[in-house]
Amino acid sequence: MSSDVRFTDFKSDKQPTWCPGCGDFGTMNGMMKALANTGNDPDNTFVVAGIGCSGKIGTYMHSYALHGVHGRALPVGAGVKMARPDIEVMVAGGDGDGYSIGSGHFIHAVRRNVDMSYVVMDNRIYGLTKGQASPTSRSDFETSTTPEGPKQPPVNPLALALASGATFIAQSFASDAMRHTEIVEAAIEHDGFGFVNVFSPCVTFNDVDTYDYFRDTLVDLQEEGHDPNDYDDAKDVILDSDKEYQGVIYQDDESVPYGQHQNLGANMSEIPDGAPEDAMDLVREFY
Amino acid sequence: MPADLNWAIGGEAGDGIDSTGKIFAQALARAGRQVFTSKDFASRIRGGYTAYKIRTSVEDVQSVVDRLDILVALTQRTIDENVDEMHDGSAIIYDGERSWDAELPDEATGVDVPLKSLAEEAGGAIMRNVVALGAACEITGFDVAYLDEALEKRFGGKGSQIVENNKEAARLGRDHVREEYDLDHLGYDLETTDEDYVLLNGNEAIGMGAIAAGCRFYAGYPITPATSIMEYLTGRVDDYGGHVVQAEDELSAINMALGAARGGARSMTATSGAGIDLMTETFGLVATSETPLVIADVQRSGPSTGMPTKQEQGDLNMLLYGGHGEVPRFVVAPTSITECFWKTIEAFNLAEKYQTPVFLVSDLATSVTEQTFPPEAFEMDDVEIDRGKIVAEDDVEEWLDEEGRFRAHAATDDGVSPRALPGTLDGAHMSTGLEHDELGRRTEDTDVRVQQVDKRNRKVETAKAEEDWDYREFGDPDADDLVISWGSNEGALIEALDLLEERDISVRVLSVPYLFPRPDLTEDVEAADNVIVVECNATGQFADVIEHDTLTRVKRINKYTGIRFKADELADDIEAELSTEVPA
Structure with a gap:
């Protein structure tokens, strides 16, 4: 593995088909930079993507990658990491993939605390299917399938993560390239499940949660002197529905990742070319 | 006397039926006897009835039969559930001191053993099932010492005192039957061998x-x-x-x-x-x-x-x-x-x-x-391990395209592409559920679509040519009538063959382990007078497959009661099917 990896090494030669101006460009650039800045290269990195606009990311990045089934990216990532502790695993998804069809897996991935990062491109809309409400859409957000708004409160993914026993919760904004990259880097370097919810505006179908909206309202927690190790402060930030925050909101410095308490260290791809030497002992157990 | 013994213990779920049955099965295996066990869960009557059944012989046993010789009944319901399988030589071990009044079938011999009292004498009522095992040993002429190793295996983790108490419980059960009953007329005398079996x-x-x-x-x-x-x-x-x-x-x-x-x-x-x-x-x-x-x-x-x-x-x-x-x-x-x-x-x-x-x-x-x-x-x-086309780091280069990209889905002649595992230098690639090109990148190009579908299907064709997709054959290879089965019915069929032979009926049995790809049975089916497909479902799903493959109608034996085939029942079913009309 070379030590002079540049973030463009993580870029494939496929041109993204995201709409011009889509937040996912910035989100992906930050992910690539963060991977390079943390000493990874494409041959030791595995990216898992789900379905939706966000799911296209595996095509536009260059690394080992699997573009899977809608909502199931997190279990795939967990499987890769358990089998290959030597590989850096990053899972990418969207608000539909992660908080709707995949919400069951999200909760359990958080509490399982496998050492990998999870970057969610949250645009509060279903973009790929041309503009229906997502689980993070506002309750009065009018769409083709919710003409009067969903009339149900949006999912608070950060609260869901906290309630599930998260050890790292962060939020970033695709347009703030430097902060977004730093935050994803912190998620990668966290010993455990590093979760980043990224405000990644959809310029085509969401005229409410726009770049301007986030620029005007976003509060940067690090500028505010927020201490991410303080659980109660983190809880207050997460439950504050009046503001939008970016930064590392919560980090448990004593996080013990899954692989550590399960003693996973072996590269499981390496096996002998016959049965294990002492395998007849397994048969003799049945005497 | 038949060569096999059929033994069962039954009671309520939670009575330790499974573990007791397994101790007896292990003891029989230690004594060099073959064992085939089955389990009954709740059935005809609602509630928690459960039973562990053992068929044992010094010869091969691969099926259950409809005959029960020794029954340890912890409840009246256990007797009621099994009454149809009892015969003149059957013995039922029960505890007459318990609150239920055992109603025994006329033909069976009741062996009243105070299981609970004797267990208490040995150290605790919890060992009553082991007392029953000791009683069963005595009835069947089987040395209780064979139970010892199985008891050590089961209770060793709980300390040597527990093990010793259990051994004593078994001996108290044996002694009670020895002193109170003369059961020689039942004629059970379990032979042992020097064989060393795993279970x-x-x-x-x-x-x-x-x-x-x-x-x-x-x-x-x-x-x-x-x-x-x-x-x-x-x-x-x-x-x-x-x-x-x-x-x-x-x-x-x-x-x-x-x-x-x-x-x-x-x-x-x-x-x-x-x-x-x-x-x-x-x-x-x-x-x-x-x-x-x-x-x-x-x-x-x-x-x-x-x-x-x-x-x-x-x-x-x-x-x-x-x-x-x-x-x-x-x-x-x-x-x-x-x-x-x-x-x-x-x-x-x-x-x-x-x-x-x-x-x-x-x-x-x-x-x-x-x-x-x-x-x-x-x-x-x-055991042989074949990992296929995993690409070593030195060989990655030959699978790169002109721009240095790894062709993870290369459309090779045999359909199988090189496989680079994560960490392999220059092997990075994406795979996806979307249709894709050789590099794993999404495409809707018509030519590439056809190339990739063909390539994936070609792997199956390659496997068909290179692997052995044979059936297992039993019975008379020259018989006019053919019985076909898949999956776990094989053991019962093999035993049914012996029963049919006693009736001068010979059939050829094909037991098929490969369902896709699968052996071509066309010639076998065409050459047979009768073709009967045996399976545990209602509609005959494998029979449909055979008809599709061979363009020939077949007869069907289907069982969907929830119970597996038994050898004697299968022999009767096959005999009956041989005289039915072939379906139009």
């Missing part, structure tokens, strides 16, 4: 086969009757650097297993039909991403929740055809417990050689049946 069930054989094959990762969600595969691997696969993870559901389990396989691990999941329903979502992705994965289906009675603790072979159509689009796959159904071991190893080799999902199909009956085998039946030196 295991089908799920244990699958688990052991997985470790032998180098499986390092298992993700699953508990479901009857597949869970014991997961329980077997837990703790054991860790000794080889592997891991078992309990996922939040089957959707997650198969995706975790898929992820581990993408990482290069030999990886599997196991479930039952209801779980296959959920896993079908990801099944197509496994195939199009060309990921080697073994998915075991331990079938139970469906549809929906069906009868979760009952036998059925009802998933065949789903395994052959399930999933949207056209999904290349292998479907392998071991026909015996030893075959569960060997076919599991083969499934891992097939999966990696052809980078294709493999369904490994078993069923409830096989999963709970414990059977004796000589340990050489699982000779680990004979």
Whole structure:
């Protein structure tokens, strides 16, 4: 593995088909930079993507990658990491993939605390299917399938993560390239499940949660002197529905990742070319 | 006297029926006797009736029969459930001091043993089942000393005093019968041999086969009757650097297993039909991403929740055809417990050689049946591992395109592409459930679409040509009549052959372990006067397949009561079918 990896090494030669101006460009650039800045290269990195606009990311990045089934990216990532502790695993998804069809897996991935990062491109809309409400859409957000708004409160993914026993919760904004990259880097370097919810505006179908909206309202927690190790402060930030925050909101410095308490260290791809030497002992157990 | 003895213990769920039965089965195996066990869960009457049944002989036993010789009845219901199988020589061990008044069938001999009192004398009422085992030993002329090793195995972890108390309990049971009864007229005198047998069930054989094959990762969600595969691997696969993870559901389990396989691990999941329903979502992705994965289906009675603790072979159509689009796959159904071991190893080799999902199909009956085998039946030196086209770092270059990109889905002559595991320099690539080009990048180009579909299907054609997809054959090879079976009916069929021979009926039996690809039976079917397909389902799913393959109508024997075939019943059914008209 070379030590002079540049973030463009993580870029494939496929041109993204995201709409011009889509937040996912910035989100992906930050992910690539963060991977390079943390000493990874494409041959030791595995990216898992789900379905939706966000799911296209595996095509536009260059690394080992699997573009899977809608909502199931997190279990795939967990499987890769358990089998290959030597590989850096990053899972990418969207608000539909992660908080709707995949919400069951999200909760359990958080509490399982496998050492990998999870970057969610949250645009509060279903973009790929041309503009229906997502689980993070506002309750009065009018769409083709919710003409009067969903009339149900949006999912608070950060609260869901906290309630599930998260050890790292962060939020970033695709347009703030430097902060977004730093935050994803912190998620990668966290010993455990590093979760980043990224405000990644959809310029085509969401005229409410726009770049301007986030620029005007976003509060940067690090500028505010927020201490991410303080659980109660983190809880207050997460439950504050009046503001939008970016930064590392919560980090448990004593996080013990899954692989550590399960003693996973072996590269499981390496096996002998016959049965294990002492395998007849397994048969003799049945005497 | 028949060569075999049929013994059972029955009571309420929670009475320790299974563990008591297993102690007796292990004792018989230690004495060099062959054993075939079965379990009865709740059936005709509602409630918690459960029974553990043992058929034992010094010869091969591979089936249950409709005859019960010795019954340990902890409840009246146990007697009522089994009354049809009793005969003049049957003995029923029961505790006359208990509150129920045993109503015994006229033909059976009652052996009243104060199980609870004697157990208390030995150290605790909890040992009453072991007192019954001692009584059973005396009735069958079987030395209680054979129980000792099994008692040590079962109770050794609880301290030597507990073990000694149990040994004493067994001897008190024996002595009571010896002193109070003269049962020589029943004529039971269990012979012993110097053979040294191991005793295991089908799920244990699958688990052991997985470790032998180098499986390092298992993700699953508990479901009857597949869970014991997961329980077997837990703790054991860790000794080889592997891991078992309990996922939040089957959707997650198969995706975790898929992820581990993408990482290069030999990886599997196991479930039952209801779980296959959920896993079908990801099944197509496994195939199009060309990921080697073994998915075991331990079938139970469906549809929906069906009868979760009952036998059925009802998933065949789903395994052959399930999933949207056209999904290349292998479907392998071991026909015996030893075959569960060997076919599991083969499934891992097939999966990696052809980078294709493999369904490994078993069923409830096989999963709970414990059977004796000589340990050489699982000779680990004979295990062969074939990992297919994993590309070494030095060879990556020959699979790069002119721009240096790895062709993970290269359309090769045999359909199998090179496989670069993560960490391999210059091997980075994406795989996807979308149709893709050789590099794994999404495409809707018509030529590339056809190239990739053909390439995936070509792997199956290559496998058809290169692998042995044979059937197992029993009975008279020259017989005019042909019986075909798949999966676990083989043992009962082999024993039915002996019973038919006594009636001067000879048939040829083909037991088919490969369901896709499968052997071509056209010539065999065309040459036969009668063709009868035997399976545990209502509609004859395999019979349909045979008719489709051979363009010939076949007769069907279907059982869907939830109970596996018994040898004597199968002999009667085959004899009856031989005289029916061939369907139009």
